[in-house]
Amino acid sequence: MHDQLLRLDGISKSFPGVRALSDVHLDLRAGEVLALVGENGAGKSTLMKVLAGIHQQDTGTIHIDGQPVDIDGPKTAQSLGISIIHQEFSLMPDLTIAENIYIGREPHTGFGMLVDDRRLNRRAADLFERLGIDLDPRTKVGDLLVAQQQVVEIAKALSFDARVLIMDEPTAALTESETENLFRLIRDLRDQGTGVIYISHRLAELKEISDRITVLRDGEYIDTLQTGEADLRHVISLMVGRQISGEAGPTRSTSPEQPTVLEVSGLKRGSRIKDVSFDLKQGEILGFAGLMGAGRTEVARVICGADRADRGHILLRGRPVKIKTPTDAARLRIGYLSEDRKRLGLMLDQDVNFNILASSLSDYVNPFGLIRDKPGRLTSERYVESLKIKTPSIRQQTKALSGGNQQKVIIAKWLAKNCDILIFDEPTRGIDVGAKEEIYELLNLLADEGKSIIMISSELPEVLRMAHRIVVMCEGRVTGVLDGAEADQEMVMDYATRSGSHGGIATS
Amino acid sequence: MKQADTVEPSPDEMLRPAPSGALGASWNLLRRQLQQVLAFASLIVLVAFFGVANPNFLTWSNMSGILLSTAVIGILALGTTFVIITAGIELSLGTGMTLAAVMTGVVLTSWGLPLLVGVVVGILTGALIGFINGFNVAVLKIPPFIATLAMMLIAQGLALVISGTAPIYFTDAPGFTDISLGSLIPGVQLPNAVLILFLLTAIAAVILSKSILGRYSFAIGSNEEAAGLSGINTGKWKIAIYTLSGCFMGIAGVVLAARLNSAQPSLGIGYELQAIAAVVIGGTSLQGGKGSIIGTLIGALIVGTVTNGLRIMSIPQEWQTVVIGLVILAAVYTDILRRRKQT
Numbered sequence A: 001m002h003d004q005l006l007r008l009d010g011i012s013k014s015f016p017g018v019r020a021l022s023d024v025h026l027d028l029r030a031g032e033v034l035a036l037v038g039e040n041g042a043g044k045s046t047l048m049k050v051l052a053g054i055h056q057q058d059t060g061t062i063h064i065d066g067q068p069v070d071i072d073g074p075k076t077a078q079s080l081g082i083s084i085i086h087q088e089f090s091l092m093p094d095l096t097i098a099e100n101i102y103i104g105r106e107p108h109t110g111f112g113m114l115v116d117d118r119r120l121n122r123r124a125a126d127l128f129e130r131l132g133i134d135l136d137p138r139t140k141v142g143d144l145l146v147a148q149q150q151v152v153e154i155a156k157a158l159s160f161d162a163r164v165l166i167m168d169e170p171t172a173a174l175t176e177s178e179t180e181n182l183f184r185l186i187r188d189l190r191d192q193g194t195g196v197i198y199i200s201h202r203l204a205e206l207k208e209i210s211d212r213i214t215v216l217r218d219g220e221y222i223d224t225l226q227t228g229e230a231d232l233r234h235v236i237s238l239m240v241g242r243q244i245s246g247e248a249g250p251t252r253s254t255s256p257e258q259p260t261v262l263e264v265s266g267l268k269r270g271s272r273i274k275d276v277s278f279d280l281k282q283g284e285i286l287g288f289a290g291l292m293g294a295g296r297t298e299v300a301r302v303i304c305g306a307d308r309a310d311r312g313h314i315l316l317r318g319r320p321v322k323i324k325t326p327t328d329a330a331r332l333r334i335g336y337l338s339e340d341r342k343r344l345g346l347m348l349d350q351d352v353n354f355n356i357l358a359s360s361l362s363d364y365v366n367p368f369g370l371i372r373d374k375p376g377r378l379t380s381e382r383y384v385e386s387l388k389i390k391t392p393s394i395r396q397q398t399k400a401l402s403g404g405n406q407q408k409v410i411i412a413k414w415l416a417k418n419c420d421i422l423i424f425d426e427p428t429r430g431i432d433v434g435a436k437e438e439i440y441e442l443l444n445l446l447a448d449e450g451k452s453i454i455m456i457s458s459e460l461p462e463v464l465r466m467a468h469r470i471v472v473m474c475e476g477r478v479t480g481v482l483d484g485a486e487a488d489q490e491m492v493m494d495y496a497t498r499s500g501s502h503g504g505i506a507t508s
Numbered sequence B: 001m002k003q004a005d006t007v008e009p010s011p012d013e014m015l016r017p018a019p020s021g022a023l024g025a026s027w028n029l030l031r032r033q034l035q036q037v038l039a040f041a042s043l044i045v046l047v048a049f050f051g052v053a054n055p056n057f058l059t060w061s062n063m064s065g066i067l068l069s070t071a072v073i074g075i076l077a078l079g080t081t082f083v084i085i086t087a088g089i090e091l092s093l094g095t096g097m098t099l100a101a102v103m104t105g106v107v108l109t110s111w112g113l114p115l116l117v118g119v120v121v122g123i124l125t126g127a128l129i130g131f132i133n134g135f136n137v138a139v140l141k142i143p144p145f146i147a148t149l150a151m152m153l154i155a156q157g158l159a160l161v162i163s164g165t166a167p168i169y170f171t172d173a174p175g176f177t178d179i180s181l182g183s184l185i186p187g188v189q190l191p192n193a194v195l196i197l198f199l200l201t202a203i204a205a206v207i208l209s210k211s212i213l214g215r216y217s218f219a220i221g222s223n224e225e226a227a228g229l230s231g232i233n234t235g236k237w238k239i240a241i242y243t244l245s246g247c248f249m250g251i252a253g254v255v256l257a258a259r260l261n262s263a264q265p266s267l268g269i270g271y272e273l274q275a276i277a278a279v280v281i282g283g284t285s286l287q288g289g290k291g292s293i294i295g296t297l298i299g300a301l302i303v304g305t306v307t308n309g310l311r312i313m314s315i316p317q318e319w320q321t322v323v324i325g326l327v328i329l330a331a332v333y334t335d336i337l338r339r340r341k342q343t
Helices: A044-051 A074-079 A097-101 A117-131 A146-158 A176-191 A203-209 A232-240 A296-303 A326-331 A341-345 A352-357 A373-386 A403-416 A433-448 A460-466 A489-496 B021-032 B034-053 B060-085 B093-110 B115-138 B144-163 B192-210 B212-222 B224-229 B234-260 B271-281 B293-312 B317-342
Strands: A004-015 A018-029 A033-037 A059-064 A067-069 A082-085 A164-168 A195-199 A212-217 A220-226 A260-269 A273-281 A285-290 A311-316 A319-321 A334-337 A421-425 A452-456 A469-474 A477-483
Touching: A004 A044, A018 A033, A018 A044, A018 A195, A033 A044, A033 A176, A033 A203, A044 A082, A044 A164, A044 A195, A074 A082, A082 A146, A097 A117, A097 A146, A117 A146, A117 A176, A146 A164, A146 A176, A176 A195, A176 A203, A203 A232, A212 A232, A220 A232, A232 A433, A260 A296, A273 A285, A273 A296, A273 A452, A285 A296, A285 A433, A285 A460, A285 A489, A296 A334, A296 A421, A296 A452, A326 A334, A334 A403, A341 A403, A341 B224, A352 A373, A352 A403, A352 B212, A373 A403, A403 A433, A433 A452, A433 A460, A460 A489, A469 A489, A477 A489, B034 B293, B034 B317, B060 B093, B060 B192, B060 B212, B060 B234, B060 B271, B060 B293, B093 B115, B093 B144, B093 B234, B093 B271, B115 B144, B115 B234, B192 B212, B192 B234, B192 B293, B212 B224, B212 B234, B224 B234, B271 B293, B271 B317, B293 B317
Parallel strands: A018 A220, A033 A195, A033 A212, A082 A164, A164 A195, A273 A477, A285 A452, A285 A469, A334 A421, A421 A452
Antiparallel strands: A004 A018, A004 A059, A059 A067, A212 A220, A260 A273, A260 A311, A311 A319, A469 A477
């Protein structure tokens, strides 16, 4: 099955002041999964928008089945059999699955005034049967899990008889088992002759799902590799244009003999946290590893006061504390950095200064209850400098910053509050490979300065590299505490899948 | 620029090239304040237009008349600016103000207590209404629209019940009308109500830009969840913000009663919408996170000027309302255009 389905030659596209694509090549065969990788800004999205008819290329040609085509709009792309599934879904939660799939193309009855629901649902059911999807088309989309919504999006794309399916970060919101199901569906489609272009930041999963990998960098075509022969570190170096050291590099030495600052015992909340105990030492990076849904984020939310525990004790700097609200946590100098920075971390419309001072504003109040602006500004400027936050000024709106710099603004917020316990939930998610390194350096620096860090991460190499000790969780319990220097991926995965074991703490 | 949506910018380009240096700073400031600048320019244009259309418009007595009639809506608008910046809404302003006026009337005429007590009770009535609104929104988590809509009806009913549906006249409370109609500055025919408006504008501006309550209003309006996780006790502050708005409501009630020398229990409905209109015209976003006090004052003056100007041109009342509606559409649309340019 090596028929060439789609071929792009010499595609260039400029926007005022930006050359987004220059002379890019890509070819896709029927019945293959082609991974498209590159850092943010490499041009992946622009290229896909050219294919979807949202943008038109300045120069270059597109062939489908060897015929030159001119994709002058989304409708044309659709009629040529090109479907794109965006990272953010475009489904309407209050409509049913069938209504969503056929929106704008509903079968009509009653002189074209009414929707023929019976035919609509049957059409969707037929489609699902063909794709081997087990969902009732009459279910409201809002009642579905994220993974099921994803499946609906795919079904919708295929309902246009798509031959080229473009998926942008499809697994970003999925659990491992959901990802497995998605991959099964993609493989089925591939075997039926669909060409899939698969965009992802998660390089590890490319190994599993793709046949070939095309790398873009700075709007240029770099190389295309056979997945089977490709070394992931080589792919990364192609993406960033330099060697990345230590992505799976040497782990750090064991935990320093420091006093314990936080001791959690017998924590329980609902069905997500069953029994969690651990301790955190001063100047330590304590990794939290586990599969999705193991309860790591839930533990973090309890410690930072966002949720309340049903049971359990927290000893902070030797004293028992009750943390009922985030306000309590902040007062106790515990800072939480959510993985969802835009929704839970930042006030995007406000500037850098505002965000850095958000937690510590009361430190800058004069006796009349008014805020003294100058000392606050100096604080912000100090953190912009010391954390190397790239921003034209502290007056810049935070929504204009890159992910890495937004993360640094949130770090600055907690440092300005004098927090000495920082809980990072997926600290590098959605951050460029290059900027990740900076965050890692920063974490090490903070730990060296005596801050105690809890680092929740789903990227095992990251945890193995950064953490002094690793707490492994499975299904709401701690199944093991490993020494960072001795642990390896196999050990962590072993503990992460020990469901049902009654979580006696295996000390290192 | 459109391109920002469509190109994936590289990390460095993510820092939108903003002009640097002193010039850049003042440009940024201007851009941020554009809505206020536009509103102020429209106010000037309006005054000039009505001045040319009718020579009586620009007389001192008419101008101070405009200011006097703007005072009540302006005071209401100042308070509710805080609420709207939190992405909330306050619909009980009009009838709550009436209830405050009625309470002042009861205290001064039925009970015959001193003037100051009447004024304080009026303001406290407003504060209490605001507090209850804040409690309902922050603790019971009732959406602000519903919570304050219900309060609007409750306050309206209570005002009628307490007053026995009849106006309360302040003829037995000497000096009460001076609160609004007296003139504290000798030699200048400027009613006290206007002075109160300006004084409250200054106070509100300081609270919004310099106090924690002001800063947290923006924080809550920008991203309430993130504000909460930053350690801000958003519930407590929302109650404080609605209570503050309630205080302004109470003051507006006293000022209105003093101006009319009576508490009219059936008056009040519709004031809340004019006040909200003034806030929106002044560039405060109903989506929250953005707004200014000076903008609100200008917005209130625009509402007052349009109403007065149209009246002086003998345009019927019905049409005045239509024009105010159009002004709101225009104001909000310019804001949308501006936002679109920014992103």
